[in-house]
């Protein structure tokens with residue numbers, strides 16, 4: 715990625731942070747912390763890395779994206795709308811009954827969503843299935859699965875990790891949003907995960923660390939991941955939950971909480987106002 719493109723995408727991410735805060739304040743519900751945490755990850759994948767076509771969302775041979783930490787739906791919807799999968803106007807309907815934009819991604823409702831998620835722990839196994847299916851078809855497509863670090867306390871993640879290694883799924887790229895915080899506390903308080911790099915490596919994965927708020931670092935990590943053969947890849951992205959809004963940063967209390975008018979005003983001042 716050129717420096718110029720990286721600057722453009724970082725700016726886009728700032729705009730998306732503003733939109734997350736605007737949207738969640740307007741509907742008085744939703745998950746700010748986890749959405750702000752993976753803003754650069756989702757943006758870099760869609761705008762710089764993935765072979766997808768918003769005009770033909772089911773195109774054969776496309777790359778696949780799974781937001782396994784489905785509660786971060788707001789950033790996924792904002793990115794999909796910006797890409798042109800559906801009109802940006804629709805974002806206002808987030809979390810309303812009968813809306814195409816449910817609180818968690820729904821494959822039957824939202825163009826561009828590849829898997830319904832929300833119950834944590836399911837995305838990696840489904841992503842492995844997609845990656846293997848593409849391999850059987852002779853396609854070179856990649857499947858990307860974004861997971862939360864609290865989410866990977868689910869046993870199903872490690873079953874999928876073992877299977878991916880056994881099947882040498884080198885077109886499966888997991889991205890761990892490693893913010894150190896889950897719903898009800900820090901990982902250290904609730905369920906320490908130890909040395910994540912060593913853990914994934916011991917399951918047969920190649921691990922590539924990166925700065926999860928730096929689009930260049932994420933882009934380089936994906937390029938490096940695509941060079942790996944014979945095993946699945948985990949991009950270990952260091953992030954901050956609630957990134958960009960100081961009073962939300964690193965706070966589990968902002969996992970899923972309505973944004974008050976006062977907090978909204980302060981958040982917008984920090985984010986640089988309207989976009």
Ligand SMILES: Cc1ncc(C[n+]2csc(CCOP(=O)(O)OP(=O)(O)O)c2C)c(N)n1
Nearest residue numbers: 748785832833834862863864865895896897
């Ligand atoms: C199986 C399951 N258990 C519990 C929940 C409730 N829940 C939603 S998000 C969350 C915490 C997730 O933390 P993490 O994966 O670290 O997400 P992030 O910090 O990126 O927001 C929990 C416990 C759920 N959605 N699914």
Ligand SMILES: [Mg+2]
Nearest residue numbers: 863864895896
């Ligand atoms: Mg977390």
